[in-house]
Amino acid sequence: MHTWNLDSLYSGLDDQKFINDKVLLTEKIDSLNALATSLDVVSVEKVTEVLTSRNELNALIRTLAAFLSLNESVDAANNAYKSELGQLMQTLASSRSAQAIIDQYLANISNLDELLNDEYINDHAFYLQEIIDRKKYQLPADQEALIAKININGVNNWEDLYDYITASYTMDYNGEPITLTKVRNLAYSADPKVRKEAYEDEIAGYKGIEDALAYSLNSIKGHVNTMVELRGYEDALEMTLISSRMQRSTLDALFGAIDASLPKFRAYLQHKAKLLGHENGLPFYDLFAPLVKSEEEYTIEKAESMVYDSFKTFSDDLANLVQRAFDNNWIDYLPRDNKRGGAFCSNLPMIKESRVLHNFGNDLGSVVTLAHELGHAYHGHKIENHHMLNTGYVMPIAETASNFCELILSEAALKTASRTSKIELLENMISDATQVIVDIYSRFLFEQSVLDARHNQFLSADDLKALMLDAQRKTYGEGLDQDVMHPYMWACKGHYYSSGLNFYNFPYAYGALFSKGLYAKYLEEGESFVSKYENMLAHTTILSTEDIGTLAGVDVSTQAFWESSLGMLTDMIDEFMELTKEGL
Known part of the structure; x- marks a missing residue:
């Protein structure tokens, strides 16, 4: 009871359909490999064949991968799923060269307007235009295939090393071994003594792994800088913005509004600090401290x-x-x-x-x-x-509908909540917002400083800690106790340890604030906004972030939009501080 049913995918590893689909996958990859050798001319027929092949292969891969990864997520001890996933990755590796050749073929299309007269190809207009636009960042197909092969035993291993160390490492907590995940979860404890001791033991525990993680981060970010140079990007941020379908001016507008809102978040942190009995700002270990707990x-x-x-x-x-x-x-x-x-x-x-x-x-x-x-x-x-x-x-859009629905539920709950429940709900919402606004901004600044510095030097663990504290001071400011911050946030956030996903931080801020701006639009327009919102969601996979905003009637390239979104949060902070001005 209360478990999911995956029979729509497969009934099990012994399902004949699962067995047949694995065979079919090999056949489709063989067909794709053969297709890659026959791309001599650009024609409606050949482009249609390429798109059809990729659509069918994509659907099959996602079906097999979803079934295996979903099962593994609820049954991690079952090695059969891990084994099957490993085999699937090996099977897919045999198509890398063909995929690179096909990418080159599509990127070299010079008569796209003519091809778009075909209805099926026209359905893929955005997909094709994106490949063509990114042509200048592609390397020759043989080099792309070589890089992919080298990465398996190169940068990918540095990523895996981080995952292995942080998942398996245990540190001392009250004389007992505890994993990194578990000790960090104690930050949410209702017991202030537990929160403080867990923080102190966590900070002390990183000493045993800081050098290995520093080597990993240096290797990954060094690789990123090399690939940026090889492909001809201005910097890693430009590479990320292009993959995010976003203009740099939009990101500047977002961070401009965030920067202007920081004093309000710092006021909230100082207020929370006083509610918890602190006079010099909030110590890092109390960032997630629960203030009240509803009995319901x-x-x-x-x-x-x-x-x-x-x-x-x-x-x-x-x-x-x-x-x-x-x-x-x-x-x-x-x-x-x-x-x-x-x-x-x-x-x-x-x-x-x-x-x-x-x-x-x-x-x-x-x-x-x-x-x-x-x-x-x-x-x-x-x-x-x-x-x-x-x-x-793309990532900046990924959290839009989820945050929007969270707002629908939370706003409804606030209307009928008791004082205690209201304090709990408001503080949870503001605390979450502080993470995706203030902390995310610090992570962005930190990653930018690491990538810049990595051009000229190897960054020791001490260097990384100094850069992290500097980023936290710039964003949290006097909201945090300056003597009790977190110099190892670079060591406990896996987002930094991916060569393919750089600046895996600002999308969270974008998603949270974009959804709030849309919700404000809904409150303003009422029922007439619903169809506009649904149409926007349907187009989120085939438009730029700016054009997606236009569909919803907002201009995400202006700081004014982001300031209006942040206005919802600053109003919440005002309401929370008024509600708790005499204490809890």
């Missing part, structure tokens, strides 16, 4: 009812989608041994469904998380009728 218990059934009822106030389409999720067992709710922590949603456009992993805790936060993940499912629902090559949305 939330069952899964109550959570589903709250989500459905609040979503129905927005649209029947949204409410009907989540009802499908409840009725058809799309959600794996409860924590259990060998199930990964946290929560996520996996869109499955090839079967027009989604799956949600949750670790439900019978509290209000778990209800909000459910709404958040089902927002991702709704986003998947709005793009499920696209061709497979048109189902990928």
Whole structure:
């Protein structure tokens, strides 16, 4: 009960369809490899063949990979899924050279306007134009294939080293070994003594791994700088912005508004510090300290009812989608041994469904998380009728629907909440916002400084700690106790340790604030905004971030838009501080 059903994909590893699809995958890769050798002319027929082959292969890969990774996420001790995933990656490796050749073929199309007279090709206009526009950053196909092969035992291993060390390393906590994940989770403890001791032991524990992680980070960022130079990008940020379909001016507008809002967030942090008995700003170990705890218990059934009822106030389409999720067992709710922590949603456009992993805790936060993940499912629902090559949305847009749905639920809950529940909900929302605004800004500044410095030097662990503290001082300012910050945030955030995803930070701020700006638009326009919002979601995979905003009636390239979005948060801070001005 309360587990997901994956039979829409396969019933198990012994399902004949799963076995047949693995054989089919090999056949389709063989066909793709053969196709790559016959790309002599650009024609409607040949481009159609390429697009069809990629669509079919993409759907098959995603079906197999989703089934295996979803099973592994709830049964990590089952090595059969790991083994099958490894075999799948090996099978896919045999298509790398062909994929690089096909990319070159599509990038060299010079008569796209003529080809777009064909309806099927026209459906892929954005996909093709993007490949053509990025042609200047491509290397010759043989070099692309060589880099991919070298990376397997090169930069990929540095990424894997980070994952292995941080997952397996144990540090001392009260005389007992504890994993990094578990000691960091103690930051949410209701006991102030536990929070402080966990922080101190965490900081001390990094000493044992700081040099290995510093080598890993230096190697990855050095590799990134090399690839930026080889491909002809201005810098790693330009490479990230292009892959994010975003103009640098839009990012500048976002951070301009964030920078102007920092005094309000610092005031919130100082207020929280005083509520907890601190006089010199909030010590880092109390950033996530719970202030109050509602006595109300939330069952899964109550959570589903709250989500459905609040979503129905927005649209029947949204409410009907989540009802499908409840009725058809799309959600794996409860924590259990060998199930990964946290929560996520996996869109499955090839079967027009989604799956949600949750670790439900019978509290209000778990209800909000459910709404958040089902927002991702709704986003998947709005793009499920696209061709497979048109189902990928970029990171800045990825959190739009989820945050929007979280707002729908939270705003509804606030209307009927008791004082204690209201304090809890407001503080949770503001605390989360502080992370995706203030902390994310510090991470962006840190990563930028690391990439800049890495051009000329190897950065020791001490260098990295100094850069991190400098970034935190610039964003948190007097909101944090300057003597109790976190110099090792570079060591505990895996986002830095990916050569393919640089600046995996600002998209969180973009998504959080974009959704708030859209919600403000909904409050302003009412029901007439709903169809505009749904149309926007449907186009998030085939437009730039700026054009997506235009569809919703907002201009994301202006600082004024982001300031209006932040206005929702500063209003929350004012309400929270007024509600707690006499204490809790």
